[in-house]
Amino acid sequence: MTARQCASCTLCCKVLGIAALEKPIGAWCPHCRPGAGCAIYDDRPRECRGFICGWLRDERLGEEWYPKKSKIVLTYEQDRFVAHVDPGAPGAWKEEPYFSALHRMMLANLPAGKPVYVAIGRQHILLLPDRQQDLGLLDESDEVELAAVERPAGREYRVTIHRGVRAARPAP
Ligand code: SF4
Ligand code: SF4
DSSP, X not given: OOSOOOTTOOTHHHHSOXXXXXXXXXXXXXXXXXXTEETTGGGOOHHHHTOOOHHXXXXXXXXXXXXXXXXXXXXXXXXXXXXXXXXXXXXXXGSTXXXXXXXXXXXXXXXXXXXXXXXXXXXXXXXXXXXXXXEEXXXXXXXXXXXXXXXXXXXXXXXXXXXTOOOOOOOO
């Protein structure tokens, strides 16, 4: 953890889904006062209490990654990284310095089995060394299987989606 503070950022209250509130991904939580905070702070669900975004936890990410500025909430999960993009600025991840930084994050972590996704609402895009693969709309229960195939020209990745097979993810 770092000494960083959320201050007037409330973007995670928009981009993330909150199961306890049946709050969908990509829509403002009805309890959020954007730019001000949570109207039910003392009674907010456990998912909210435990949440720490990537920018708060990782001081290697510069100030340009402050979610209110970048329009991207990074989550570091057990088996993946996700760049949750504000649906109001869906192209933010393609801008610099974000695109290059996400690409470097993918190159550094994919060989160890931790892929990097971009999520714009339920639309998920998987970053791969040779492409950005649009996976369409995914739910929490969908599992993405990645298989590395060694070719003379180098390693390729095959992607298979298994629908409805996954248990709920722990909060990042
Ligand atoms: S996205 Fe990060 S900085 Fe912004 S409110 Fe959520 S936890 Fe705080
Ligand atoms: S309950 Fe509060 S902390 Fe949780 S998503 Fe809603 S506004 Fe944010």
